[in-house]
Amino acid sequence: MNTSSPRATTRGFDSAHFRQALSQFATGVTVITTRLGDGKFRGLTASSFNSVSLEPPLVxxxxxxxxxxxxIFTGNSHYVINVLSAGQEELARRFSRRGHDPFEGVEYELSRTGQPILKGVSAWFECHNRSRYPEGDHVIFVGEVEDCAVHPQxxxxxxxGRFGST
Structure with a gap:
């Protein structure tokens, strides 16, 4: 099956206006974490998280x-998607900044495969790095969920452009 289609006509498209329009869609906030081969942890803040499939479980x-x-994320076999709770705005900011170790002073536990799971999150998904798709100026990661937990809050x-809560 051919899944490609002709390109859209975007001549004169205003990227700033597009970004402003996207900001009107409220998203959850996640921190994606992984462990490198040398044992060091890496993580980043992402709001581009979504479910894909229940069978198999994909996000x-x-x-x-x-x-x-x-x-780091294209080369590792596993990662954890940590869904932040309302009181974790500082974690979101911490994992979005460069030039420091965001794990310093942060409480976490290790998953079955040794990936860091942040304490106090609403939910987490431990994923096998199943596939990646380059699209536009991003890479879409599809993870097959091997384990997950929920802590309703x-x-x-x-x-x-602002943090809030439900």
């Missing part, structure tokens, strides 16, 4: 082509 998220962490949201 997706995306990462910019120019992100420093792209080789208010979720951290991002809307209109």
């Amino acid at each position: 997706l998220w995306s990462l910019s082509n120019v992100a420093n962490s792209l080789p 208010s979720a951290l949201l991002f809307h209109g």
Whole structure:
């Protein structure tokens, strides 16, 4: 089956206006974490998370082509998607900044495969790095969920360039 289609006509398209329109869609906030071969942990904040399939259990998220962490996540077999709770805005900010170790002083436990799971999250999904699809200026990661947990509480949201909660 051919899944490609002709390109849309976007001549004169205003990217800033597009970004502003996208900001009107409230999203949950996640921190994607993984463990490197040398035992060091890496993580980043992402709001581009979505379910894909129940059978098999699949989720997706995306990462910019120019992100420093792209080789880390394309090269690792597993990662954890941590869904942040309402009180974890500082974690979202911490994992979005460069030039420091975001895990310093952060409580976590290790998953079955040794990936860091952040304490206090609303839910987490331990994923096998099943596939990746380059699209536009991002790479879409599809993870097959091997384990997950839920801790019902208010979720951290991002809307209109600001954090909020349910």
